[in-house]
Amino acid sequence: MNRDEILGQLTTIFHDELDNDEIVLHFETTADDIEEWDSLSHIQLIVAVEKAFKVRFTSSEIQSWNNVGEMIDCILKK
Amino acid sequence: MILQLNQKFQHQFTVDERVYQGFISIFEDKNLLHTSEEFARKKGFQSRVMHGNILNGFLSFFIGQLLPTEDVIILSQQINFKNPVYLNDILNFEAFVEEQSEAVQVSTFKFKFINKENKTVSAGKIQIKELL
Numbered sequence: 050m051n052r053d054e055i056l057g058q059l060t061t062i063f064h065d066e067l068d069n070d071e072i073v074l075h076f077e078t079t080a081d082d083i084e085e086w087d088s089l090s091h092i093q094l095i096v097a098v099e100k101a102f103k104v105r106f107t108s109s110e111i112q113s114w115n116n117v118g119e120m121i122d123c124i125l126k127k
Numbered sequence: 128m129i130l131q132l133n134q135k136f137q138h139q140f141t142v143d144e145r146v147y148q149g150f151i152s153i154f155e156d157k158n159l160l161h162t163s164e165e166f167a168r169k170k171g172f173q174s175r176v177m178h179g180n181i182l183n184g185f186l187s188f189f190i191g192q193l194l195p196t197e198d199v200i201i202l203s204q205q206i207n208f209k210n211p212v213y214l215n216d217i218l219n220f221e222a223f224v225e226e227q228s229e230a231v232q233v234s235t236f237k238f239k240f241i242n243k244e245n246k247t248v249s250a251g252k253i254q255i256k257e258l259l
Contacts, residue, residue, distance in 0.1 A: 092233060093203065095233075096233050100226075106228075107230055108231070
């Protein structure tokens with residue numbers, strides 16, 4: 050998968066987990082850009098992303114991400 | 128994490144008069160299916176059907192009181208009701224840790240409640256986070 054394909058799949062996960070089909074994700078998107086992306090929903094997003102892409106993150110990886118693009122780069126490295 | 132993958136838990140709950148009346152007293156759901164023998168029988172049940180959400184109270188007890196740590200918060204809960212529960216039914220509760228995400232300290236339990244006839248009356252999943 051390339052970055053764009055992962056972005057598309059992540060968008061679907063964000064729609065499901067945050068219960069908002071109008072969310073449009075970009076590589077630069079951060080939690081500040083999405084109202085529903087709060088601390089608890091962030092945890093559920095991580096769990097859903099791990100499950101969907103069959104990957105496991107470390108807590109330091111998660112803390113290092115500044116935006117969606119960096120999350121995608123981390124998935125690509127797995 | 129304190130919880131471990133595949134860790135199992137068991138407990139026995141009874142839907143007794145105190146639990147039944149307590150639920151009605153607090154939440155005021157007096158639907159005839161729950162309060163009228165005659166109505167419940169007309170609808171094909173043996174007796175008054177206990178509120179399904181009483182089981183959610185038992186799940187709250189499980190997460191809050193039976194785990195090896197009290198530092199937990201429920202993130203999500205999904206429950207399916209498969210068979211009716213009647214007054215004074217004794218339910219065997221079984222749960223195990225089906226999935227874990229170490230990075231965010233999340234465990235997902237799969238659970239079921241089984242009655243004395245060995246029928247699963249309810250089953251589902253609970254996702255919890257261990258608080259640091």
